[in-house]
Amino acid sequence: MAAARADSATDEGAGGSRPSDETAVVVGDGPLGAATARHLLKRGVKSVTVVDGRAVGLGSSHADRARLLRGADAEGRTDWARRNAQSLDAFAGIEADAGLRFFTCCGALMVGPKDFVTRARESAEASREGAGESLEDVSSAMRNDGREGGGDDDRWPYLSPAPGSDFAVYDSSAGYVDPLAMIEAFHAAAEAQHPGRLRVVPGEATRVRAESGGVEVSLASGEVLHAERCVIAGGALSRALLAASADDGGLFGALEGTTGSDPLAGVRVSRRTVALLQVDDAVAEGMLKDMPTIKYAFALGGGGGDSGGEQGRVESGSVYILPPVRYPERENAYYIKLGGGPNDFMAEDVGRAEIDEWLASEGDPNSAAWLESVLRALMPSVPFVGAARSMACVTTVDAQGGIGAAAAERAGATGRVTVVGACMGKAAGPADALGREVADIALGGTGEPRQGESGRG
Secondary structure, eight states, X not given: XXXXXXXXXXXXXXXXXXXXXXXXXXXOOSHHHHHHHHHHHHTTOSEEEEEEXXXXXXXXXXXSSOEEEOSSOTTOOHHHHHHHHHHHHHHHHHHHHHTOOOEEEXXXXXXXXXXXXXXXXXXXXXXXXXXXXXXXXXXXXXXXXXXXXXXXXXXXXXXXXXXXXXXXXXXXXOEEEOHHHHHHHHHHHHHHXXXXXXXXXXXXXXXXXXXXXXXXXXXXXXXXXXXXXXXXXXXXXXXXXXXXXXXXXXXXXXXXXXXXXXXXXXXXXXXXXXXXXXXXXXXHTXXXXXXXXXXXXXXXXXXXXXXXXXXXXXXXXXXXXXXXEEETTTTTEEEEEEEEOOOEEOOTTOOHHHHHHHHTSOOOHHHHHHHHHHHHHHSTTOOOEEEEEXXXXXXXXXXXXXXXXXXXXXXXXXXXXXXXXXXXTOOSTTHHXXXXXXXXXXXXXXXXXXXXXXXXX
16 A cells, blocks of 8 residues: 655564564544554554543544444445455454453445445455355345335335335444444553553643654643654544644655645545434334444435545435444433535634534534434334434545545655544544554555454454
C-alpha cells in the first residue's frame, strides 16, 4: 500500500522487530489509536503512551454502544473487505487475551438493488479465500409479502424493502462491536501480552514537535511527552493539531506524495446525524431478537456530488441499521440506531470548537426526520416507542473522490511522525486490521502484511 514518507533511511529493518529501547506516543484513544498502540507493542516497541482526549472532555464519534462490521463493503472495495475479514477473524483471540467481550455476532444483511448487492458480495468473496461461503442469497425473504420472487423464508418478516431494492445477501459471521468496550479490550490485551509497556494518559495534545532524535508532544496540562515515534490518530481533530504544530519548521513539509506541506490535503470533516428509535424490551427480546445489522440501499443516484466519489453516492441513497442495543445512559432502554444520507462538509480549516459544538448537539433535525421515515417504511410492523431521538457524529472523508483512502493509505510520516485521516466513517469495526497497517507504516513499512503474518490478532 502506498504511503507518503520521508527519511526512510532511518527505518532499517522496518519489516522486523524494532529496537528494544524505542518508544512511541499515539495521540487519540479511539478504536484506531488503541489498536495501533497494541500493534506497535507487538512489533517490539519498548513502550507506548496513548493520549486519551475523551477522558478530558474532547468530543468523539466512537463514544457509542454499537458499530457494525461485516465482510462485504458497501462500495465494493476489496481493501476494506479484507480489513473487515481480518478484524472479524481476530476478535476471538483479542477477547480471550483481554478477558473482555466487545463483539456481538448477529449476522448482517445487505439489501438493495441487484447491482449493489452483487458488488458487495463480490468484495467479500475476493477479500479472502472462502469468504463467500458465509454469504447466503436471501432475496426471497425480502419478498415474502406475495411479490414476484418471494418464497417461504420468513426469518425477517418485519422487513419490507421497496420493490427493486429487495435483493439481499446474509453474512452469518458478521455483527457489531461496542467501541468503548473494544478500546478497553485492546488495552487489556496489550497489557496481558506486554505487561507494563502501555500507558494511557488523559489529556489533550496541543502541539507535536519534531526534535533531534524523536518527537515532543505537548499536552494542555503542561506535561510534555517524548518518544522516538508518534502516531496522530485524532480523527476530525487531527487537522487542528497539525495547524497548531505547523510553525515548527514545517513538521510535515518533507512528505512525499502530499499536496504542499499538508498530509491531510483533500481530507474533509463531514457532519453526520444518527437516529435512535426505541423499542420496548418485549419487542427487542421477542420479535427482533434475531435481527441482524442491515445496510439498505434504496435511492442510489448517478454521482457522488461534493463528496467526490462512490462513498458519497452510496451514503446519499442508503442507511445502515443496528439491531436493538441497550443504552444504559438512555433510561437503560433498547434502541435501533441508523445513519446515512448525504455528506455535510465543514470548512476545510474547521477547529476543535466547531467540532465540539456539533458533537454536543443532537445533529440535524431534518436528517433525523428523514432517517426515521426510512426506518418506519422499511419496518412498518415494528411498534416503536415514541418519536426518534438523534445525536451528532463526524467522519473524515477524502473529498477528492478517493473512496479507497483508508487510514493507512492517507498516512504520512517524516520518519518519526505519522498522521492518519480519511477513514471514511469505517474505521471502528475493522480498527484492528487498520491499526496493524498504521503501526507498520509508523515503523517504516508499507502497511502490507509481512511475510508469514496472518490477519489474526
